[in-house]
Amino acid sequence: MTAETHSDRSERNAFGLDWLDVSLLGGGVLLLYYVVPLVSLFLSVPVGDVLSRMSDPTVVDSATTSLLSASVSTVLAALFGLPLAYWLARTDGPVAKVALAVAVLPLVLPPTVGGIVLLTVFGPGSPLGEVAAAAGLPLTRSLAGVVLAQTFVASPFVVVTAKAAFESVDRTLEHASRSLGKSRLTTARNVTLPLAGPGILAGVTLAFARAIGEFGATMMMAYYPRTMPVQIWVSFVELGLDNAYPVAILLVLIAATTLVCLNTVASNPWD
């Protein structure tokens, strides 16, 4: 310890700063770059003005659409993503590697491209789209379309984060539970899930945050009903920047709530 401290000190430069201070100076610029625009957003419109516009039907409608669709998308992502994450965490070999790469694909694919590939399967011209539309459940320009777009883009967060959480559970504990006469299901419920819980919750939280902010794929799949990001775009283009503020502030507040959740009940995967 002493030797380490000594070498740290010997790296002080001419201004008497060590490298940790210099790192913070550089990084601090970046932190300001994040914070200043956010503060500026809250200062750019009078609070009373924003509050009065919160009850505007376009704001209420878009918030309702977003919260509803993002909740459904998150449930779907968890329902299908958790089993996949568990399987990936407990399987080795080339098949699992390929499966993981496929699960990560939507994360690296530009969202608008995601929207396009979804349209080829669910769009008005596609067989599946035709059948669904004929059955009275159109998969584009509908809440279903929003959910399909959001699930595509957001579910990999559940898979990747929960996989890491499952992997952090020592397999010996699962073996111990089963050698005590408990089935795989009982073991998963009583040992694996509780221990992986905070990590799973983090994945679900991130998926929800991603779903509620989804714009690119949603634009392609469902311009109506408008989600909050789409409403921001419409307000900005049709009525000017000022009119986009209320929804933007709502989204900032939701993002802040997500962060609080990550740092309390869930385990922050980047901590």
Added chain:
Amino acid sequence: MGLTLELSRVHKAYDQFDFGPLDLRVDDEVLAVLGPSGSGKTTLLSAIAGITAPDAGSIRLGGRELVGLPLEDRRVGMVFQEGALFPHMTARENIEYAATEGGRAGELATLLEVDDVLDRTPSTLSGGERQRVALARTLATEPDVLLLDEPLSSLDAPIRTRLRDELHGLFDSLDIPVLYVTHDQRTATALGDRIAIVRDGDLEQVGTPSAVLTRPNSRFVAAFTGNENLLEGTVAEETPDGARVRVGDCDFRTAASAPAASTVTVCLHPSRIAVEPPNDATGDRAANAVSGTVCRWLNEGSAYRLDVDVGTAQPLAVNVRPTTFERLSLETGAEVRVLVPRESIHLIPDGA
């Protein structure tokens, strides 16, 4: 009445390592499985517990085939190296999770002296307490076989010795086969009714502790059980009651026998050799006596270890009691007579 565990032709191939094919039968007894790390001890337990599936062979428990059964249906209890307690449950919850309906969770907690720590979580328990809870948890399932994978290896010496002595009594009260894996010869001989020496995935020797210690059937077993004196010798002649073996400048008469002119490894366990002053012949007259000089000594706590140069290729290692060491002033340079009883000499045919 306990069931019998029977392994026959159990085989498992790994990239760099072949386990088995191996046959083993364990009755109502404690079988200490002793071997160096990487010799396949844990693979053996994993195969019985169902964590590892063997490529071939059968594992039967009271006639019931275990291979192919999932872990949870085997009724095989396993105590893992670090205890493998569930970290999100208290000690009590760990034990109760395992306990069968109307089981004896409370009784076991008392038996293993963990009553006072039942409401604590595993991370706040000491290593010894953790293993006690783990053992109570496993026994609460009332298993048909008990497997233990080096449960004492991470404990400090005094706690290890104490828990080992308690385990001895506990195992006696169980009427089931117990397999106890360790790399420590003392633990193996203290706890095992029989010892199985494992080497490179195969059983090298299985026998009672005294048989394995005094009559190792290979140099490996001898060396691994603390038999330091492994001397190259030639059988000079067979005698009516044994043999006469030439080792370096020394002649040893042995109770063991081997064909004349064959080369053998002569095993003299350091604890079964005595020393006396050079001109004070009070010891065993029937024993082989050779003169030598102490060339090194080590205080090992409960005994002194002497290296005595007697004119063989390597010095003889002799364990003496501290009182003997002090009474005879056995420091470096001391002249001594080494007494090797004929019955203490074990011969291993060359090539074993």
